[in-house]
Amino acid sequence: MKKGDPRVIRGWTMYDWANSVYSLTVTTAIFPVFYLAITHQGDTDLVLERYGIPSQSLYSYALSAGFLLVALITPLLSGIADHTGSKKKFLKAFCYLGAASCAGLFFFGLEHLWIGLFLVMMACVGFSGSLIFYDAFLPEIAEPEDHDRVSARGYTMGYLGSVLLLIINLMMVMQPDWFGIPDRDGLPARITFITVGIWWAGFAQFAFRVLPDNPHGRKPTGDILLNGYKELRKVWQQLQRTRRLKGYLLAFFVLNMGVQTIMYLAVTFAKEEVKDHDELGAVVPISDTSLIVSILLIQLVAAVGAYNFVALSKRFGNVAALVIGCIFWIMLCVAAYRIQWAWEFYALACGVGLVMGGSQSLSRSTYAKFLPDTIDHASYFSFYDVSYYVGTVLGTFAYGMVYQLTDDLRNTVVVIGSFFIVALVLLFLVPRKEVELPADGVAA
Secondary structure, three states: OOOOOHHHHHHHHHHHHHHHHHHHHHHHHHHHHHHHHHHEEOOEEHHHHHHOOOHHHHHHHHHHHHHHHHHHHHHHHHHHHHHHOOHHHHHHHHHHHHHHHHHHHHHOOHHHHHHHHHHHHHHHHHHHHHHHHHHOOHHHHOOHHHHHHHHHHHHHHHHHHHHHHHHHHHHHHHOHHHHOOOOOOOHHHHHHHHHHHHHHHHHHHHHHHHOOOOOOOOOOOOOHHHHHHHHHHHHHHHHHOEHHHHHHHHHHHHHHHHHHHHHHHHHHHHHHHOEEEOOOOOEEEOOHHHHHHHHHHHHHHHHHHHHHHHHHHHHHOHHHHHHHHHHHHHHHHHHHHHOOEHHHHHHHHHHHHHHHHHHHHHHHHHHHHHOOOOOOHHHHHHHHHHHHHHHHHHHHHHHHHHHHHHOOOHHHHHHHHHHHHHHHHHHHOOOOOOOEOOOOOOOO
């Protein structure tokens, strides 16, 4: 397949447009607010009363379980995908699993809490699993010098597409009569979860239509499962011989612990800790409308941030640009620990968006640049994405555990900030050039 084909690159970025609505509507904006409304009655946590676990902790554990499941199953699946040349088939399977699970959240309720949390987990599995095979196409469709730009373009498409659907969904929730939707039993919010499933599966067809089925003409033989394991083992052994790639992967693992925890749980933090004033000047919790405005700010600014970090990487190099981003994350954590009011949260949201877009897009393209000359892209990206998801598991689990033990969400900010400090140190240790080690892992 010819690299740099504009039609293929456009189609590839459309999958970001398709699946990012899950990240925004389900994990960040509407579902967290809907979840808190379902699980609380006034100031009473109904889940805590019934099961002895705070509802926010239980939600973060469901996300952690989804990411953990992906981390366990996808490395072997990626080996199978490389052996058989079937990345696109796995991409489709995880896409449809995630889209169907999102639509199934229409039925979420306290009386079926565990089924609902299972769907939360499966939606997470579908989203996370599909990204492994989606990301693996990047080094196959673009030349190394274009990886930063194409990756940023994908994330930008995701930010813009998710904002567009979120605006439509907000109109459905705030003005359901415009759409002929009865305003009862949370029906407008429930319908938004169906729209996410339809949007995700529908727009993904643009990517499915142009991405190649078997770009390297693989012809599988023998036991597919066994050979998939052998493929994965071969890549793991090759990975052990790279000093720069391994060092970067470790730094990314810790950096991502902080980034993903913020992305998934910022709304629940603000809902509890940030205050505002009502029309009479009384102090009240931040409104759902204010939370949505801040989320929109994050997404729109993130689209700008993605391209700003491309410029930084061109001037200083990829790792140096990520170091700059890490320093900004530490500063934002310090600010988050101190914020009290809605206007402060708006400013913080702009800062988060600016650095989040760049961190995510540049992390992916940097890994693609650091890969050795290989056609086993799914297997290599499985280690990247497993680092991504295990980091997210630990980050979201730490958030839930710290809150459960201390009953103070601000303590979770301290933990997240420590992730960025460790990541900063690890990024400084990444070699400027690749140092290949012999098979026994000892430098020559």
